Amino acid sequence: MSFQISIGPRVRKSPFYDATVKAGVSGFTIYNHMYMPVSYGAPEAEYDRLINGVSMWDVAAERQVELKGPDAFKLAQYLTPRNLSKFVVGQGKYVPICNHDGHVINDPICLKLAEDRYWLSIADSDILLWAQAVAGEKKFDVDVSEPDASPLAIQGPKAEQVVTDLFGAWPAKLNYFWFRRARLDGIPVLVARSGWSKQGGFEIYLLDASKGTALWNAVAKAGKKYNIGPGCPNYIERVESALFSYGADNAVDSTPYEVGLGKYVDLNQRAAFIGKAALKAAAEAGPKRRMVGLVLAGRALKPNEHPLPVYKGKRQIGMMGVVAFSPRLKKNVALAQISTSVPDDASDLTVETSSGVRKAQITQTPFI
Amino acid sequence: MSFQISIGPRVRKSPFYDATVKAGVSGFTIYNHMYMPVSYGAPEAEYDRLINGVSMWDVAAERQVELKGPDAFKLAQYLTPRNLSKFVVGQGKYVPICNHDGHVINDPICLKLAEDRYWLSIADSDILLWAQAVAGEKKFDVDVSEPDASPLAIQGPKAEQVVTDLFGAWPAKLNYFWFRRARLDGIPVLVARSGWSKQGGFEIYLLDASKGTALWNAVAKAGKKYNIGPGCPNYIERVESALFSYGADNAVDSTPYEVGLGKYVDLNQRAAFIGKAALKAAAEAGPKRRMVGLVLAGRALKPNEHPLPVYKGKRQIGMMGVVAFSPRLKKNVALAQISTSVPDDASDLTVETSSGVRKAQITQTPFI
Numbered sequence: 001m002s003f004q005i006s007i008g009p010r011v012r013k014s015p016f017y018d019a020t021v022k023a024g025v026s027g028f029t030i031y032n033h034m035y036m037p038v039s040y041g042a043p044e045a046e047y048d049r050l051i052n053g054v055s056m057w058d059v060a061a062e063r064q065v066e067l068k069g070p071d072a073f074k075l076a077q078y079l080t081p082r083n084l085s086k087f088v089v090g091q092g093k094y095v096p097i098c099n100h101d102g103h104v105i106n107d108p109i110c111l112k113l114a115e116d117r118y119w120l121s122i123a124d125s126d127i128l129l130w131a132q133a134v135a136g137e138k139k140f141d142v143d144v145s146e147p148d149a150s151p152l153a154i155q156g157p158k159a160e161q162v163v164t165d166l167f168g169a170w171p172a173k174l175n176y177f178w179f180r181r182a183r184l185d186g187i188p189v190l191v192a193r194s195g196w197s198k199q200g201g202f203e204i205y206l207l208d209a210s211k212g213t214a215l216w217n218a219v220a221k222a223g224k225k226y227n228i229g230p231g232c233p234n235y236i237e238r239v240e241s242a243l244f245s246y247g248a249d250n251a252v253d254s255t256p257y258e259v260g261l262g263k264y265v266d267l268n269q270r271a272a273f274i275g276k277a278a279l280k281a282a283a284e285a286g287p288k289r290r291m292v293g294l295v296l297a298g299r300a301l302k303p304n305e306h307p308l309p310v311y312k313g314k315r316q317i318g319m320m321g322v323v324a325f326s327p328r329l330k331k332n333v334a335l336a337q338i339s340t341s342v343p344d345d346a347s348d349l350t351v352e353t354s355s356g357v358r359k360a361q362i363t364q365t366p367f368i
Numbered sequence: 369m370s371f372q373i374s375i376g377p378r379v380r381k382s383p384f385y386d387a388t389v390k391a392g393v394s395g396f397t398i399y400n401h402m403y404m405p406v407s408y409g410a411p412e413a414e415y416d417r418l419i420n421g422v423s424m425w426d427v428a429a430e431r432q433v434e435l436k437g438p439d440a441f442k443l444a445q446y447l448t449p450r451n452l453s454k455f456v457v458g459q460g461k462y463v464p465i466c467n468h469d470g471h472v473i474n475d476p477i478c479l480k481l482a483e484d485r486y487w488l489s490i491a492d493s494d495i496l497l498w499a500q501a502v503a504g505e506k507k508f509d510v511d512v513s514e515p516d517a518s519p520l521a522i523q524g525p526k527a528e529q530v531v532t533d534l535f536g537a538w539p540a541k542l543n544y545f546w547f548r549r550a551r552l553d554g555i556p557v558l559v560a561r562s563g564w565s566k567q568g569g570f571e572i573y574l575l576d577a578s579k580g581t582a583l584w585n586a587v588a589k590a591g592k593k594y595n596i597g598p599g600c601p602n603y604i605e606r607v608e609s610a611l612f613s614y615g616a617d618n619a620v621d622s623t624p625y626e627v628g629l630g631k632y633v634d635l636n637q638r639a640a641f642i643g644k645a646a647l648k649a650a651a652e653a654g655p656k657r658r659m660v661g662l663v664l665a666g667r668a669l670k671p672n673e674h675p676l677p678v679y680k681g682k683r684q685i686g687m688m689g690v691v692a693f694s695p696r697l698k699k700n701v702a703l704a705q706i707s708t709s710v711p712d713d714a715s716d717l718t719v720e721t722s723s724g725v726r727k728a729q730i731t732q733t734p735f736i
Binding site: 001002003004005006007008009010011013021025026027028029030033038039099100101105124125126127129130132133134135136137138146235245247248252274303304305306307321322 | 371672
């Protein structure tokens with residue numbers, strides 16, 4: 001089935017929108033109330049570019065939430081179960097966010113821009129509102145707003161060469177998630193070693209929305225000799241690499257322990273954070289579900305439209321969020337949340353797909 | 369330009385999804401993290417059905433946020449500047465929601481199901497998270513969750529006949545926004561006199577997501593003799609009727625006074641509510657912008673993709689959120705937020721559209 005997406009003023013356009021249209025974008029989703037490219041009509045080439053070359057992605061929909069003011073650090077720490085006591089300026093950290101019941105409601109990267117200034121680079125839920133509500137009710141002395149910052153990702157094994165050609169030697173020396181401000185042909189940017197793939201790469205945060213096409217063109221030009229081309233957060237690669245996708249992989253009531261994010265929760269830190277009591281109770285009770293990789297038998301499956309039920313014998317033991325046929329493994333690889341009562345070597349697992357019932361085997365992740 | 373929308377597990381499908389596909393849906397948007405139909409490929413017929421007949425819309429994406437428990441009323445009142453002191457069970461009220469700075473962040477209908485139970489029927493922002501954050505920080509004794517409730521709208525002058533045939537005489541006696549629970553062929557529903565048009569109609573809230581197709585078919589069957597057909601929240605009719613669309617018509621920092629919602633703010637009530645201090649200050653200072661209707665000169669304009677700047681002479685005085693060519697008025701009608709310094713009879717207004725600069729005249733709304 002194929003449907004059109006309406007383009008209208010209610011949903012925002014990315015600063016790179018015009019450039020992506022010129023580059024041949026063919027499909028969009030909506031993410032954080034903004035159009036985000038999901039296809040340029042050549043999935044094999046887009047996958048190949050990411051795995052073997054270099055790809056550029058409009059991920060402006062990865063919106064930023066700025067916390068600024070005397071209580072900015074207090075708020076940042078209060079928002080996440082992760083211990084931020086050793087967080088330094090120039091560093092980024094992956095900071096899952098939970099609600100008061102300990103359920104995951106987003107999984108941003110937090111950038112520390114200054115002692116009193118932080119950006120949360122968010123997945124698709126309104127953390128701007130969440131943080132405003134918390135700051136307002138706690139009467140924290142902090143401004144919570146959306147800055148003019150729109151990431152353009154450069155991903156793939158040749159991303160480092162492109163970024164080096166653009167900025168010089170320093171980006172290649174950044175540690176993972178670290179960042180630095182810079183200018184490119186007069187365009188203000190922030191360069192971070194990050195991105196939603198395991199192929200290596202950078203995100204160039206455009207800091208002047210009026211310069212989207214200029215930045216896109218500068219990156220395309222520098223990348224030309226490496227055969228850079230347009231791409232998107234890649235469905236197949238993210239499953240192969242077992243990258244968590246908020247909204248697809250979790251249930252509304254998943255704790256971090258149930259979706260592979262337990263290692264980011266520090267219950268022993270002195271600082272207060274939202275969900276601490278609930279997460280303590282959850283840790284003591286032990287998780288009921290866990291994230292696993294599955295390999296599904298049989299011919300290549302099409303991407304699933306729905307989450308699909310996973311069975312052990314006749315008993316439903318969980319939900320599979322996503323399945324992709326891996327061109328490298330020549331296998332159907334999937335991520336699922338299943339009952340912790342089911343062991344890794346369980347033998348009679350099946351998934352009910354749109355192409356019939358498929359045998360499934362729990363497998364270590366990442367798949368590659 | 370026409371682009372595909374990706375259909376995948378990260379975004380939810382409505383309980384009516386399969387039925388809308390069967391009915392020929394051709395376009396979607398994403399609203400509250402759910403696919404929502406926006407076109408069945410025959411805009412003239414869809415408009416005509418709404419204006420002269422009866423139309424049925426999958427508006428399940430108008431998600432519900434349930435407030436339940438001893439402090440449910442306290443929370444409901446705290447969330448909105450509207451005075452809810454005379455709110456009774458069975459009634460619905462339009463309750464704009466502001467943040468602590470007094471900026472509009474949603475404009476739900478609130479349904480009072482019981483003294484300790486309310487539903488907010490929301491526009492496209494995560495009020496579930498907003499209300500959870502507030503309840504959590506206030507330590508209110510209330511559960512904030514999403515109930516199994518998905519509205520199917522029946523709109524148009526013949527909607528009352530369809531609903532009467534389905535349920536009997538009582539729905540026609542409901543006051544505007546009032547509702548009642550019922551069953552239809554064993555399907556649990558709630559019937560409200562409401563809907564996002566000014567053509568009259570009802571919303572049937574499906575209370576069992578597994579019965580979406582059954583409810584759709586029951587309505588289609590009853591509506592057959594009135595020539596019911598599928599439709600969507602109608603872009604043209606909503607402009608003609610000057611219905612507010614959160615996200616399209618407001619800026620991120622619009623107060624209720626600036627978008628025509630000032631009448632719902634009660635600063636004199638005893639109850640506390642979020643944004644009270646900021647709204648008091650805004651009321652004293654007076655609004656800087658106001659919502660107006662504009663008639664744009666010249667040939668029929670296509671729907672705008674972006675908000676567009678409005679000028680008086682050479683000075684930008686505001687933004688036009690939306691323009692539509694009205695088949696009934698044979699005019700381009702638009703909604704804009706402009707500076708309060710510009711009077712109703714301002715003579716040299718223009719809007720920069722994708723079809724060139726158009727003269728504009730401020731006009732009373734609704735247009736029809």
